[in-house]
Amino acid sequence: MSDLASSTYVAAAPNSEKAAAADQLKKELADRLIALIDNAEARVRSMQKKAATKFTRRQSRLAQFAATRTRVNRIINDRLGVLMSQSQFNDGQLTHSDGVGCTAGAKCNGSTTTVTFPTSAARQKRMEFSFDVFHDSDVDNAVVEYRLQILPVFVKFVSHDQLAISIDDQTDSDVVAWVDAKLVGFVETYFDVFFHPEYQKSHMVTDPVMGISFPKAMASSIRQTDGRTLYFFTDESCRQFSEDPSYYLGTTLRFNHGIKLHGTVSHRRES
Template identity: 60%
Template sequence: MQNRASSTSIASSGGDTRVQSSHSTTDLAGRFITLIENAEDRLRLMRKKAVTEFSKHEERMIHFAATQKQIKRIIDDRLGVLTSQSIFSDATLTDGDGIGCTAGTRSSGSITTITLPISATRHKAMEFSLRVFHDTDVKTAVVEYRMQVLPVFVRFAARDQLTIPIADETDTCVIDWIDAKLVGFVETYFDVFFHREYQRKHLVTDPVFGIPFPKSMASDIRERHGLTLHFFTEESCRLFDERPSYYLGAPFGSTVDPGCTAPVSLRNEP
């Protein structure tokens, strides 16, 4: 059986049958060439566009570098104000960069990490960071704030972001935003400082007032007979200095264990 889909039979006056294509091979080749040329034109346009976009990308990277430098200066200035406070003078500042290249995508940025270590007045280490980076198209700069406190017994903003068009003026909005984050951090710092769950393992008793309090809140400290005495107020410390043997529960030089201090409510005036 003849495959009619593959050819067309045309009978000539001489009875000969010949097969003709619907179009000449020359026309078919011309159609192929046109398609190929169109594809090559598209490819050239795509390559040209890629070069143009890369040039624009590089220009935006230059603008971002200037914006990032400006933001970093603001961050350093504001952190300088924070660490100038005596309670934060032991803070450690670590600077890092976010420059890299992954799968052909380059990124640039910076990160500043602030760590507050455990100390005599701080029983919980705290840390937060401010990172500056750009979006994929390098059209906006992003300032990211992150804070970590573990375990979590208080509410706080663990993460926030500020997005800024690179071409825009940044000083005012960045300063206001960073100031708000730093004030929020200090608020959280004192929430931790006063929270009983964070201080539970560090309670001491004022030998004069007989009240428990976190040792980090001690107004003064005295050493007596191998004991470390913490005073909640200057007044209790003054009273102790006036009559130490009374508040220790035994005269100096006595064989009575000075650690056996009578509760305030059971003491008798001489």
């Protein structure tokens, strides 16, 4: 019996060592896995901290941008007020909308100011331009974007331009100068269109006194006589007509082959 017990003990010892070794290997594996998990969790916490810091900074920058946007829009509206106080542009329709420059799932922070000039006796084509105010991806700069639309296109003009300003910059001079330049450029383009024959050719009339063919938008005077609309290129021709209307009404048709005033004229100053 003692020999049997002894042999059993000796046989059990190696199995116990193997089990202990296996347990040690599993513990070492668990330790390695736990270390990796801890490291991953630490990285996530670091990322979360950075994200929170970035979010806090972004919220602060968005508040600064909102103030900058308000300031820029005030400048734009003030300068548009000067433009639209001119008789040629006082029929402009001003609209303002928010929600420009947004990405999916993000709060909209930009805005658009649009001015539309409808067709009229003096404007044969609808014209529209706009100023967008939005921020870049890091909310470091406010971006002011200008767009001008004229169809069809027969003249050269700047249809698109941008100005980037730091939202930390509280000065107005650069914005004022840039907006003024855009409005001056628009007015230059407006008169290029006004004097361009391709835009005016379907609106030509003849002065019954002078026999000159000219765009009706350039008429100095307009008279309604015997159910007819007469356009006078100068005040003098209108006065002369008033002295003897029957004479000119009887001879209007003979002037249809007269001088045509349709050359391209530009108000742009040459540099």
